[in-house]
Amino acid sequence: MIATGWSKCVLEINNQRIELHASYLSDALGDLSLAIYNIISGEDYAKAIFTKEPGEYRWVLQRINDRIINLKIIKYHDYCLNLPDEDGILVFEARINLLEFVNAFLEGVEKTIDKYGIKGYKEIWDLYDFPLETIEKIKESGSKKEVMENRGQE
Numbered sequence: 001m002i003a004t005g006w007s008k009c010v011l012e013i014n015n016q017r018i019e020l021h022a023s024y025l026s027d028a029l030g031d032l033s034l035a036i037y038n039i040i041s042g043e044d045y046a047k048a049i050f051t052k053e054p055g056e057y058r059w060v061l062q063r064i065n066d067r068i069i070n071l072k073i074i075k076y077h078d079y080c081l082n083l084p085d086e087d088g089i090l091v092f093e094a095r096i097n098l099l100e101f102v103n104a105f106l107e108g109v110e111k112t113i114d115k116y117g118i119k120g121y122k123e124i125w126d127l128y129d130f131p132l133e134t135i136e137k138i139k140e141s142g143s144k145k146e147v148m149e150n151r152g153q154e
Contacts, residue, residue, distance in 0.1 A: 009021075014094055024125055030131040036105055043063070055078055056075075059073055063098075106138065109135055
């Protein structure tokens with residue numbers, strides 16, 4: 001979080017780096033948390049929206065197999081709601097280990113909580129509460145064994 005109603009996300013994977021900003025107009029952390037939880041739970045496709053002003057970034061998580069996901073970040077110059085992924089501009093793409101991605105995400109969440117606390121998060125983010133319930137579900141499902149069990153494999 002960089003100011004009231006604004007956050008910054010820095011993503012670095014395989015020597016690729018991108019810095020994204022999101023405004024309070026979307027539940028950026030809640031959306032990303034839910035997308036990650038859906039992928040852990042066995043979905044093959046999930047998305048999250050980071051609204052900027054104007055426009056948005058769409059995070060697209062697509063399962064390659066039980067251990068690897070493809071992550072795309074697509075930029076739209078306006079609020080696109082349900083436009084197809086192909087209508088945006090691809091600004092980042094990487095194949096990543098699901099467990100490593102989940103662990104890095106949770107590490108970032110912990111840093112946010114350590115710095116602001118849950119109440120402080122709400123005060124700064126304004127329209128949306130900290131997605132505690134979804135984060136807890138991710139933590140409960142976060143071990144490699146549990147991720148594999150959710151996919152019906154061991």
